[in-house]
Amino acid sequence: xxxxxxxxxxxxxxxxxxxxxxxxxxxxxxxxxxxxxxxxxxxxxxxxxxxxxxxxxxxxxxxxxxxxxxxxxxxxxxxxxxxxxxxxxxxxxxxxxxxxxxxxxxxxxxxxxxxxxxxxxxxxxxxxxxxxxxxxxxxxxxxxxxxxxxxxxxxxxxxxxxxxxxxxxxxxxxxxxxxxxxxxxxxxxxxxxxxxxxxxxxxxxxxxxxxxxxxxxxxxxxxxxxxxxxxxxx
Amino acid sequence: xxxxxxxxxxxxxxxxxxxxxxxxxxxxxxxxxxxxxxxxxxxxxxxxxxxxxxxxxxxxxxxxxxxxxxxxxxxxxxxxxxxxxxxxxxxxxxxxxxxxxxxxxxxxxxxxxxxxxxxxxxxxxxxxxxxxxxxxxxxxxxxxxxxxxxxxxxxxxxxxxxxxxxxxxxxxxxxxxxxxxxxxxxxxxxxxxxxxxxxxxxxxxxxxxxxxxxxxxxxxxxxxxxxxxxxxxxxxxxxxxxxxxxxxxxxxxxxxxxxxxxxxxxxxxxxxxxxxxxxxxxxxxxxxxxxxxxxxxxxxxxxxxxxxxxxxxxxxxxxxxxxxxxxxxxxxxxxxxxxxxxxxxxxxxxxxxxxxxxxxxxxxxxxxxxxxxxxxxxxxxxxxxx
Ligand SMILES: Nc1ncnc2c1ncn2[C@@H]1O[C@H](COP(=O)(O)OP(=O)(O)O)[C@@H](O)[C@H]1O
Ligand SMILES: [Mg+2]
Numbered sequence: 001x002x003x004x005x006x007x008x009x010x011x012x013x014x015x016x017x018x019x020x021x022x023x024x025x026x027x028x029x030x031x032x033x034x035x036x037x038x039x040x041x042x043x044x045x046x047x048x049x050x051x052x053x054x055x056x057x058x059x060x061x062x063x064x065x066x067x068x069x070x071x072x073x074x075x076x077x078x079x080x081x082x083x084x085x086x087x088x089x090x091x092x093x094x095x096x097x098x099x100x101x102x103x104x105x106x107x108x109x110x111x112x113x114x115x116x117x118x119x120x121x122x123x124x125x126x127x128x129x130x131x132x133x134x135x136x137x138x139x140x141x142x143x144x145x146x147x148x149x150x151x152x153x154x155x156x157x158x159x160x161x162x163x164x165x166x167x168x169x170x171x172x173x174x175x176x177x178x179x180x181x182x183x184x185x186x187x188x189x190x191x192x193x194x195x196x197x198x199x200x201x202x203x204x205x206x207x208x209x210x211x212x213x214x215x216x217x218x219x220x221x222x223x224x225x226x227x228x229x230x231x232x233x234x
Numbered sequence: 235x236x237x238x239x240x241x242x243x244x245x246x247x248x249x250x251x252x253x254x255x256x257x258x259x260x261x262x263x264x265x266x267x268x269x270x271x272x273x274x275x276x277x278x279x280x281x282x283x284x285x286x287x288x289x290x291x292x293x294x295x296x297x298x299x300x301x302x303x304x305x306x307x308x309x310x311x312x313x314x315x316x317x318x319x320x321x322x323x324x325x326x327x328x329x330x331x332x333x334x335x336x337x338x339x340x341x342x343x344x345x346x347x348x349x350x351x352x353x354x355x356x357x358x359x360x361x362x363x364x365x366x367x368x369x370x371x372x373x374x375x376x377x378x379x380x381x382x383x384x385x386x387x388x389x390x391x392x393x394x395x396x397x398x399x400x401x402x403x404x405x406x407x408x409x410x411x412x413x414x415x416x417x418x419x420x421x422x423x424x425x426x427x428x429x430x431x432x433x434x435x436x437x438x439x440x441x442x443x444x445x446x447x448x449x450x451x452x453x454x455x456x457x458x459x460x461x462x463x464x465x466x467x468x469x470x471x472x473x474x475x476x477x478x479x480x481x482x483x484x485x486x487x488x489x490x491x492x493x494x495x496x497x498x499x500x501x502x503x504x505x506x507x508x509x510x511x512x513x514x515x516x517x518x519x520x521x522x523x524x525x526x527x528x529x530x531x532x533x534x535x536x537x538x539x540x541x542x543x544x545x546x547x548x549x550x551x552x553x554x555x556x557x558x559x560x561x562x563x564x565x566x567x568x569x570x571x572x573x574x575x576x577x578x579x580x581x582x583x584x585x586x587x588x589x590x591x592x593x594x595x596x597x598x599x600x601x602x603x604x605x606x607x608x609x610x611x612x613x614x615x616x617x618x619x620x
Contacts, residue, residue: 049619058533059615079537086535093618097530101256102249113245114536122245158534170618 003070005166005198006032008055011064013047024050025061026221034165035195037188037211040202042218048202049094049170051218055200056089056168057081068166086114090159092169096151098143098158105130105139108157115162129157132187134180148175156184160192167192169201178207185211246536250544253524254551260523263516264552265559268597271509272560272590273567275502279586280568282498284579288423289488290481292338292356295418296365298451300463301480302333305473308487310480311354311424313338315445320472324450327466329459334359335447337436340426344404345395353394354428355383355405357436364451367430372399372414382413383429390427408439423579506593513556514601517549521605526617533614545605553598557591 013025025047032038040048053059055066057073066073068088073081085091090111098107105126112122127139133153135146143151152175159167167188173181185201185208193199201212209215217224255261287294292310293301302324304314324333337357344350358365358377366374367386376382383405385397395401401412410429422428431439437446452474454460460476467474475483489495521528528541564582571578 050615053615053618058618059613079539082532082535082537084535085533089535091533091618093530093533095526095617097526097617099249099253099524099527101253106249106252110249110531111534113249114531114534114540116244119245119248 002034004031004067005034005069006030006055006200007067008051009065011051011054011061011066013050013054013059014062024221025054028064028218028221028223030055030216030223032198032200034198035193036213037193037199037201039209039212039215040200040218041204041215042224046218047221048218051223052168052170052200052202056091056166057085086111087162088165090162090164090167092152092155092159092167092172094170094174096143096155098151098154100142100144102142103140104135104143104146104154107143107154108161110158111162125161126157129161130154132160132191133157133184149177149180152176153180153184160188163192165197167197167199169199169203171202171204173203173205173208181205181208246540246544247547250547251551253527253544254520254548257520257523260516260520261552264513264520265556267509267512267516268553268556268594269559269563271505271513271597272557272594273563274505274508275590275593276561276564276582276586277567277580278498278501278505279589280564280580280582282494283583283586284581285423285494286485286488287581288421288579290484291418291420291422292354293477293480293484294420295367296336296356296451298336298365298449298477299454300452300460300474300476302450302452302467302472302474305471307473308491309484310338313448315443316447316450316472317445318447320470321447321450323470324452324463324467324474327463329455329462331453331455332362332364333450333452334362334364335433336365336449336451337433337446338448339436339440339442341405341429341440343394343410346401346403347395351393352426354422354424354426355436355440356428356430357433358430359451360432360434363432364453367416367418370415370417374414376413377430377432379411379413381409381411382435383410383431384414384416385412386416386418386428386430388418388421388428390421390425394427405439406441410439421579502589506596509593510597510600513552513597514604517552517601518604518608520548521545521608525608525612528609529612529614529617532612533617538610541609542606545602545609549598549602549605553594557594560590561587 008028008030011025011028015022015024028051042048050059054061060074073084076084105123108126108129109122112125127136130136130139133156135150135153138146138150143154146154152172156172173185188199189211214226216226289309302320304316307314321333321335324330339355341353341355342350343353363374370387377384385391385394397412399412399414403410416430452463454463464474531541568580568582
């Protein structure tokens with residue numbers, strides 16, 4: 001059997017030292033394969049962000065294992081895991097966390113800069129991806145001059161700039177109008193997805209459901225099942 | 235602010251630089267805090283260094299290697315006369331190349347226009363003229379002429395009415411005459427002009443106590459003889475100090491036995507605390523304001539030591555820039571003050587600069603310490619969750 005992009009088994013997460021503790025993610029098994037886009041949907045507070053953080057090396061589970069490309073990530077040292085995230089995973093955070101003192105292009109270039117790529121080269125690639133998300137003319141502006149939707153697109157550009165194998169998007173279209181949201185996810189599907197990449201998207205946005213290969217549902221910390229499954233429809 | 239050598243530095247530091255410098259209000263507040271702390275500190279310590287140097291001006295200007303004095307002498311100006319036999323005793327010590335008497339005392343002058351002016355009179359040994367100043371005009375040999383005095387063109391010279399060769403005055407009802415003008419290395423702290431004359435004329439013109447030698451100036455045959463000389467003088471109940479020892483004795487007196495030292499120390503401490511609190515606070519706020527972005531960097535894959543190096547770079551950059559401005563400002567102010575106040579005593583010494591630098595390092599280190607501690611504990615998940 002080919003190695004899976006992501007394979008999480010029996011992961012749990014509690015918050016709080018003492019009772020009542022929040023059991024945010026309960027015994028979740030999750031897998032995603034290369035070449036597919038997996039959606040995770042579910043009501044707010046159901047544990048989607050927590051689950052996503054654990055399968056992407058950001059939040060250590062209380063129990064369970066997570067393998068990315070066959071490597072058990074929670075056995076790594078902090079620095080090794082940071083390096084792993086830097087080179088393998090692209091993130092869109094729920095809040096975009098852009099640096100207000102940097103230009104939009106510099107914000108987008110950050111993953112490449114952290115990878116110690118040449119500064120000018122990184123900025124050139126940042127401008128290329130800003131064009132992809134339709135913000136070429138905003139490259140020199142600080143992010144605060146941009147609307148919420150534009151900032152979200154900047155965050156998407158930052159997540160995809162290093163063309164990582166695994167892309168983790170937490171509600172990437174929440175503040176986009178339907179048209180823009182669809183266009184971006186369509187771009188992701190058509191240009192970024194390949195049989196060497198895997199994309200996991202948490203969303204509420206039914207307007208983009210058509211781009212998913214599988215849609216999983218979470219409720220109250222549990223993975224309750226498959227909302228919709230389609231064989232790779234292209 | 236021009237970008238610094240964009241090619242060489244790692245991009246992470248370049249980001250750190252932009253985060254810092256593009257936050258104009260914070261950056262300016264940080265710079266102002268450090269600049270003023272450095273300025274105050276260097277200004278204070280330079281003033282003090284200037285005062286200390288001037289308090290030893292006679293020691294510097296006479297230039298003798300060894301000074302023999304009464305053990306109770308605290309400063310060069312408050313002399314305690316030595317009996318003549320001390321001079322003979324010192325001359326008899328093996329290892330002494332020569333030993334001569336020096337007179338140093340004050341006198342009241344009546345200038346030509348009728349005004350009175352206090353002056354410091356230095357009487358040089360008649361046979362050797364050891365300790366004579368550098369001549370600006372006139373000849374040192376004229377010191378032997380009748381009523382001859384040599385005026386020193388230091389910052390107090392104008393108080394003698396800017397005399398020239400031939401100018402006459404009265405000194406304790408004796409006639410005095412300027413026969414030459416001289417220059418010395420260091421002006422005195424006490425704000426009175428200095429006149430040189432011979433030892434015997436000084437004794438004749440200035441009323442004296444039973445003993446008359448202020449100091450015995452000694453030149454050892456070799457440097458190895460210094461300790462013997464000191465021991466022999468001590469055995470006689472007197473004190474022999476090298477020039478540097480005498481100067482530090484005087485410095486210690488001004489530092490610890492007068493209010494000057496403690497006040498300077500206090501001011502220096504205050505400038506340090508002000509600098510530390512303004513800059514430390516501002517820097518910490520700056521880190522806190524950017525904390526979620528540092529967290530985002532961590533989530534994306536920045537390693538802890540990279541975040542630490544960003545913070546250290548920022549702190550170092552502000553500290554060094556502030557230090558540069560502070561030193562520059564201080565040099566400018568001292569230069570301006572000197573141009574307008576001839577008596578202004580301040581010298582920027584390497585220890586001053588070093589002390590201020592150490593202070594800046596402490597400020598930068600402690601500010602970044604708190605910033606680093608904060609950044610190291612960020613949970614990227616809290617950032618991820620929003
Ligand atoms: N750091 C935390 N401390 C305490 N409770 C938390 C923390 N993070 C998440 N939770 C709780 O865990 C549950 C799941 O949160 P989250 O994963 O953000 O849900 P979703 O992304 O589906 O909206 C919620 O009840 C939330 O309040
Ligand atoms: Mg969420």
